[in-house]
Amino acid sequence: xxxxxxxxxxxxxxxxxxxxxxxxxxxxxxxxxxxxxxxxxxxxxxxxxxxxxxxxxxxxxxxxxxxxxxxxxxxxxxxxxxxxxxxxxxxxxxxxxxxxxxxxxxxxxxxxxxxxxxxxxxxxxxxxxxxxxxxxxxxxxxxxxxxxxxxxxxxxxxxxxxxxxxxxxxxxxxxxxxxxxxxxxxxxxxxxxxxxxxxxxxxxxxxxxxxxxxxxxxxxxxxxxxxxxxxxxxxxxxxxxxxxxxxxxxxxxxxxxxxxxxxxxxxxxxxxxxxxxxxxxxxxxxxxxxxxxxxxxxxxxxxxxxxxxxxxxxxxxxxxxxxxxxxxxxxxxxxxxxxxxxxxxxxxxxxxxxxxxxxxxxxxxxxxxxxxxxxxxxxxxxxxxxxxxxxxxxxxxxxxxxxxxxxxxxxxxxxxxxxxxxxxxxxxxxxxxxxxxxxxxxxxxxxxxxxxxxxxxxxxxxxxxxxxxxxxxxxxxxxxxxxxxxxxxxxxxxxxxxxxxxxxxxxxxxxxxxxxxxxxxxxxxxxxxxxxxxxxxxxxxxxxxxxxxxxxxxxxxxxxxxxxxxxxxx
DNA sequence: GCCGTTTTCGGCCCGACTGTTTTCAGTCG
Numbered sequence: 001x002x003x004x005x006x007x008x009x010x011x012x013x014x015x016x017x018x019x020x021x022x023x024x025x026x027x028x029x030x031x032x033x034x035x036x037x038x039x040x041x042x043x044x045x046x047x048x049x050x051x052x053x054x055x056x057x058x059x060x061x062x063x064x065x066x067x068x069x070x071x072x073x074x075x076x077x078x079x080x081x082x083x084x085x086x087x088x089x090x091x092x093x094x095x096x097x098x099x100x101x102x103x104x105x106x107x108x109x110x111x112x113x114x115x116x117x118x119x120x121x122x123x124x125x126x127x128x129x130x131x132x133x134x135x136x137x138x139x140x141x142x143x144x145x146x147x148x149x150x151x152x153x154x155x156x157x158x159x160x161x162x163x164x165x166x167x168x169x170x171x172x173x174x175x176x177x178x179x180x181x182x183x184x185x186x187x188x189x190x191x192x193x194x195x196x197x198x199x200x201x202x203x204x205x206x207x208x209x210x211x212x213x214x215x216x217x218x219x220x221x222x223x224x225x226x227x228x229x230x231x232x233x234x235x236x237x238x239x240x241x242x243x244x245x246x247x248x249x250x251x252x253x254x255x256x257x258x259x260x261x262x263x264x265x266x267x268x269x270x271x272x273x274x275x276x277x278x279x280x281x282x283x284x285x286x287x288x289x290x291x292x293x294x295x296x297x298x299x300x301x302x303x304x305x306x307x308x309x310x311x312x313x314x315x316x317x318x319x320x321x322x323x324x325x326x327x328x329x330x331x332x333x334x335x336x337x338x339x340x341x342x343x344x345x346x347x348x349x350x351x352x353x354x355x356x357x358x359x360x361x362x363x364x365x366x367x368x369x370x371x372x373x374x375x376x377x378x379x380x381x382x383x384x385x386x387x388x389x390x391x392x393x394x395x396x397x398x399x400x401x402x403x404x405x406x407x408x409x410x411x412x413x414x415x416x417x418x419x420x421x422x423x424x425x426x427x428x429x430x431x432x433x434x435x436x437x438x439x440x441x442x443x444x445x446x447x448x449x450x451x452x453x454x455x456x457x458x459x460x461x462x463x464x465x466x467x468x469x470x471x472x473x474x475x476x477x478x479x480x481x482x483x484x485x486x487x488x489x490x491x492x493x494x495x496x497x498x499x500x501x502x503x504x505x506x507x508x509x510x511x512x513x514x515x516x517x518x519x520x521x522x523x524x525x526x527x528x529x530x531x532x533x534x535x536x537x538x539x540x541x542x543x544x545x546x547x548x549x550x551x552x553x554x555x556x557x558x559x560x561x562x563x564x565x566x567x568x569x570x
Numbered sequence: 571g572c573c574g575t576t577t578t579c580g581g582c583c584c585g586a587c588t589g590t591t592t593t594c595a596g597t598c599g
Contacts, residue, residue: 135591
């Protein structure tokens with residue numbers, strides 16, 4: 001039982017208890033425990049197995065939660081959760097994903113209208129049954145329908161960061177089988193799209209029996225949905241579905257190219273083949289009946305006179321023309337990154353101290369970090385006013401002086417307020433090493449107002465970068481309305497950098513906007529926004545997004561040393 | 571639910587906004 005799975009059970013239970021109207025502090029205890037467990041650097045199962053130790057040695061875990069954790073580790077399930085699931089249908093929990101619907105409203109819809117899933121919710125909203133409920137109105141009804149429309153687009157898609165570890169675990173175990181020669185993921189996961197609909201895995205093997213049996217029995221697999229000689233479809237415990245394809249060695253490259261996509265990219269490639277009197281399918285490249293390529297992807301691309309194209313670029317967004325002109329970028333790698341310039345500590349809503357974050361960053365071979373806690377507007381996080389910020393900076397200086405091997409910079413994540421002023425005065429911002437300006441609130445304002453806010457920040461001489469520029473949360477919230485290219489032009493004019501926030505639910509800027517920023521020669525900074533020492537782990541997903549944008553090492557400012565980086569600051 | 575303790579139960583980060591209401595509950599971060 002993984003920490004993430006234990007954490008998930010507590011989060012699920014908290015959702016259900018919330019709809020059930022449980023005490024808010026009890027919920028907090030469950031959610032704290034869930035976060036604590038998922039951030040825990042060692043497996044909870046190890047603590048349970050150790051007779052000298054118990055989960056309640058962790059602050060935030062008491063006798064009751066410790067008992068539940070032991071139950072989960074030993075039996076794989078939590079009786080209280082199952083009881084609650086009997087009481088409240090899963091579809092009611094789904095309603096919480098819609099913006100504007102929280103636990104109280106979901107409970108009213110469930111109890112008063114007997115709505116148990118999103119389909120029934122849609123029908124009720126369309127029939128106008130909702131606006132007459134107490135506490136609801138016309139606007140709520142409309143926003144429910146809008147939220148449902150958006151939720152349906154992203155249904156079944158999960159964050160790359162959730163899908164990839166599962167795919168990797170399966171690939172790793174299948175790769176160890178004696179009969180398996182080659183193995184790779186394909187599809188949107190291989191292209192590192194920010195969300196993934198299902199998993200595709202390709203193998204070459206002498207015989208499909210062993211890998212298919214092994215997959216059927218893999219601990220992550222819940223059910224085999226279909227099985228033939230060359231293709232098996234399974235459902236994972238997480239709900240994701242996966243196709244395993246067994247192909248002959250002479251077709252591996254062709255199949256990998258075919259199943260990696262994207263569809264649009266492949267259409268252009270196949271058209272090139274036609275122009276050359278060739279035919280490409282998942283088995284190979286053919287001239288008439290004769291196979292002329294297919295063993296490797298390089299061979300397939302070479303057959304249409306192209307160099308191999310990195311999967312992240314295969315979206316028919318100009319990569320084929322670039323390949324033809326030998327102008328493909330050398331994409332940035334995780335190991336190119338030298339510093340991380342966005343993170344939080346216990347001063348606001350982080351879980352680790354300055355020193356702990358610095359040590360964790362150093363262990364990841366980073367040479368510099370900026371501590372960028374929240375400004376005072378973010379009250380829930382205990383955001384810093386000028387006095388507390390200056391005291392915090394003193395503390396950072398102290399830790400920096402006492403630490404070797406990594407430079408710790410004094411930063412701030414300063415809110416751009418709804419009235420287009422900054423949350424801290426200029427004389428304070430002027431003292432910082434690094435100022436990130438961000439929108440957190442009022443994201444629904446009209447575009448003109450959003451622009452005014454962003455332009456105010458961009459024009460402020462102390463602002464170095466705009467953090468998570470759109471404020472989107474993938475699959476949940478679309479981000480503020482803006483003309484991003486206009487904002488980027490202003491940033492380019494004023495020497496303001498742009499962030500790719502690496503958090504899997506943000507990845508903001510997205511791939512296309514980051515590519516646009518590159519075209520304007522805006523230095524891009526890939527940041528983790530870490531709120532815990534484990535928060536640095538998401539850096540990889542920021543790199544994937546940057547690769548999809550075609551970014552090279554030189555396009556990303558935090559691949560430089562801090563001394564070099566400083567020269568980019570205005 | 572947890573914690574700390576004045577060892578038995580009270581306190582636990584909360585301010586702004588929205589849409590509802592006509593003084594505020596629910597949602598958000």
